[in-house]
Structure formats: structure tokens, C-alpha cells
Amino acid sequence: QLQLQESGPGLVKPSETLSLTCTVSGGSISSSSYYWGWIRQPPGKGLEWIGSIYYSGSTYYNPSLKSRVTISVDTSKNQFSLKLSSVTAADTAVYYCARHPTLYYYDSSGYYDYWGQGTLVTVSS
Amino acid sequence: SSELTQDPAVSVALGQTVRITCQGDSLRSYYASWYQQKPGQAPVLVIYGKNNRPSGIPDRFSGSSSGNTASLTITGAQAEDEADYYCNSRDSSGNHLGVFGGGTKLTVL
Numbered sequence: 080q081l082q083l084q085e086s087g088p089g090l091v092k093p094s095e096t097l098s099l100t101c102t103v104s105g106g107s108i109s110s111s112s113y114y115w116g117w118i119r120q121p122p123g124k125g126l127e128w129i130g131s132i133y134y135s136g137s138t139y140y141n142p143s144l145k146s147r148v149t150i151s152v153d154t155s156k157n158q159f160s161l162k163l164s165s166v167t168a169a170d171t172a173v174y175y176c177a178r179h180p181t182l183y184y185y186d187s188s189g190y191y192d193y194w195g196q197g198t199l200v201t202v203s204s
Numbered sequence: 205s206s207e208l209t210q211d212p213a214v215s216v217a218l219g220q221t222v223r224i225t226c227q228g229d230s231l232r233s234y235y236a237s238w239y240q241q242k243p244g245q246a247p248v249l250v251i252y253g254k255n256n257r258p259s260g261i262p263d264r265f266s267g268s269s270s271g272n273t274a275s276l277t278i279t280g281a282q283a284e285d286e287a288d289y290y291c292n293s294r295d296s297s298g299n300h301l302g303v304f305g306g307g308t309k310l311t312v313l
């Protein structure tokens with residue numbers, strides 16, 4: 080059974096960089112069949128996509144966060160990571176990592192089939 | 205980019221049928237996926253593609269689509285279905301799966 084687990088500091092100071100890692104177990108992050116994504120949810124609010132990465136390192140980012148986001152992959156450790164710079168209180172959220180099958184032009188579907196449990200990151204001094 | 209619009213809240217009597225909708229231009233080209241989220245838990249995929257349920261999802265959950273609107277229907281709602289429901293789809297370019305609806309809070313009366 081595939082499992083995803085987020086890890087990283089639960090408290091980050093304003094203007095600093097938030098760093099999280101997602102460790103994948105029960106499957107290979109190097110599969111050509113999947114992308115790996117980060118999604119966040121501020122307390123009491125909805126889901127917001129941050130970005131996604133392929134095992135090759137190809138990335139897609141939310142345009143509203145693109146200037147502050149870097150997502151990277153370490154296939155040797157079966158992990159992918161998120162860095163969000165210059166954080167403010169508005170970046171306080173539960174951060175989830177998730178997997179979705181590779182999107183093809185001939186297939187109209189897309190879905191996140193596995194999610195991590197989420198980790199709360201609070202931005203505060 | 206794209207936007208998906210959901211009603212903030214919907215209620216249904218126990219055992220009755222409820223439809224939760226999601227509207228957006230990208231839905232004219234791409235299917236929505238639907239997620240159930242209970243308090244303190246990660247979202248769970250309940251419907252994807254034309255009308256597919258992952259293993260373990262009850263068959264009272266179904267999906268449909270028409271024009272720019274996708275719908276999640278729960279036939280015979282149960283108390284345990286009370287949750288937030290989110291739709292998700294590709295952006296208008298089809299390159300990423302980054303568009304989420306604002307969520308619908310379902311109350312089972």
C-alpha cells in the first residue's frame with residue numbers, strides 16, 4: 080500500500096523559508112506513471128494547489144506562488160520536497176503531499192489518488 | 205488558469221439523495237474529481253473520470269458532467285457522509301491538476 084508522509088518544522092518565522100519533505104513508501108517515486116504534488120489548506124479554508132513534480136524534475140507551479148516556490152525530487156531517497164520562501168502569516172496552513180497519475184492529452188481525467196496525512200505549518204515570530 | 209465554483213453548504217435528510225455541483229470552464233474539456241474531507245483528516249478521493257469510484261468507496265456515490273458543470277450525487281445519504289466535498293480539475297491548458305473548488309459543506313439532517 081502506497082504511503083506518503085510529510086515532515087518538517089511546524090513553526091517558521093516570517094520572512095524565512097518553509098521547507099517540507101514528503102517520503103514515499105510502498106512504491107517508487109521514479110515511476111513514469113505519476114506526478115507528485117503539494118497542496119495546502121489554511122485553517123478553516125479550502126484546498127490550494129502549490130505545485131507538482133515528475134521524477135525527472137519537470138515541475139508545474141501555481142502562478143500565484145511561483146515566484147516563491149521550489150519543488151525538487153530525490154529519487155535515491157524516494158522523496159520530494161517543497162521550499163516556500165519569504166513566508167508570512169498567510170502561509171500558515173496544513174500542507175499535504177499527494178500523487179496523481181500522469182496527465183495525457185487524450186485522457187480527460189485527472190485525480191489525486193493518494194494523500195499524506197498533512198502537516199500543520201504555522202508562520203509566527 | 206481556471207476557477208471552479210461550488211455552493212458553500214448543502215444539507216440533506218438522512219436517506220435522501222443530494223447533488224453537489226461544481227462549475228467551471230475547464231469542465232467543458234476535462235472531468236472533475238471529487239474528494240471527501242472530514243475534520244482533521246486528509247481528503248479522500250471518492251469519484252474520478254467519467255464516473256469511477258476507487259476501491260472501498262460506497263456505490264451510493266456517483267458522478268456526472270454536463271457542459272461546464274460537474275456533479276457529485278449521493279443516493280441515500282448516511283450520517284457518515286457529513287463532510288466537506290471538493291472538486292478538482294485540470295487548468296484550461298490541461299497541463300496540471302491544480303484547480304480546486306472552494307468546497308461544499310454537506311450536512312446530513
